[in-house]
Amino acid sequence: MLQLAVSRDQASPAPHLLGLQFPLTPHRSPPRKSKLLSVPIEDLRPTQMAVGMRAVAAKREKVERRARSGRKLRRFLEDRPIPAVYGPADDLFILDHHHLSLALLKSDVEEAFVRVVGDFSHLPRKRFLQRMxxxxxxxxxxxxxxxxxxxxxxxxxxxxxxxxxxxxxxSVREAGGFAKTGRPYAEFRWADFFRTRIPRSTVRRDFDYAHDRAMWLARSREASRMPGYTGR
Known part of the structure; x- marks a missing residue:
């Protein structure tokens, strides 16, 4: 579906970590096409266990609107390359965009653009996981x-x-409750912050109420040390 004439040698010229910066480059930065690969979605390996399924559904809606035009979908994906590293057996482990990746999979999009930022393929599995x-x-x-x-x-x-x-x-970030920082897994820190303050049954039974409560918490002094805190 989406093909780029980019070899692995072009995408990964060094044997180990390739200029991986923290925080990660924001997802809307212009992709450097010389370092993009077109990769089957089914081949991508996650580096987390859970996602927000509402967020996946929202991204899936955006994907499927653009999927009516191959050109629009290609541009959409080029603007959102998925950062990844090579692991054992040359598997690609993605570092961000898990929600988008799952939305693409659920929308039957076959491939996405990946930016390789590191190569740990020389490590055995145990040492790879330790390094990551x-x-x-x-x-x-x-x-x-x-x-x-x-x-x-x-x-x-x-x-x-x-x-x-x-x-x-x-949902809180989308509503401006805190700012996107680009730090890996920052939103999971917010998820855990809310997890200890809003009952799970409330989130499942009345998401709108839980959202309003979470917005108040995100603006409170209690959250002042959280990533992306704005206090607004």
Whole structure:
């Protein structure tokens, strides 16, 4: 579907970490096409266990509107390259855009553009997971915010689980409750912040009420040390 004449040598000229910067480059920055690959969605490996399914549905709606025109969809995806690193067996592990990636999969989009930012393919699996954890590039927590062994992370996007608090964090950010920072997994910090203050049953039963409560919490002094805090 989407093809780029880019070889792995062009995309990954160094044997180890390739200029990986923190925070990650914002997703709307212009892609450097010499470092983009067109990769089957089904081949991408997640680095987290859960997503917000409301957020996935919203992104899926955007994808499917653009899917009516191949040119518009291509431009949409070129503007949102998925950052990834090579891991064992040359698998590509994505560092961001899990919601978009799952939305693409659910919309039957076959391929996406990936920007390779690092190469850990020389490491055995155990050392790879240790290195990724040390760099803060894994979020090994389940849909209830409980830590799990990194080996339990799903092997495919289709196996990502639902975390309603991740949806709550997404809805608050969309409403301006806090700013996007580009820091890896920052919105999971907000999800956990809300998780300890708003009952799960409330989030499931009355999401609008939970959202309003979360907006108030996001603006409170209690959240002043959270990433992207604005106090507004």
């Amino acid at each position: 954890s040390a760099l803060g590039l894994l979020h090994a927590y389940d849909g209830h915010g409980r830590p799990v062994c990194p080996t339990e992370l799903p092997e495919s996007l289709s196996k990502l689980r639902s975390d309603p608090y991740r949806d709550l964090a997404w």
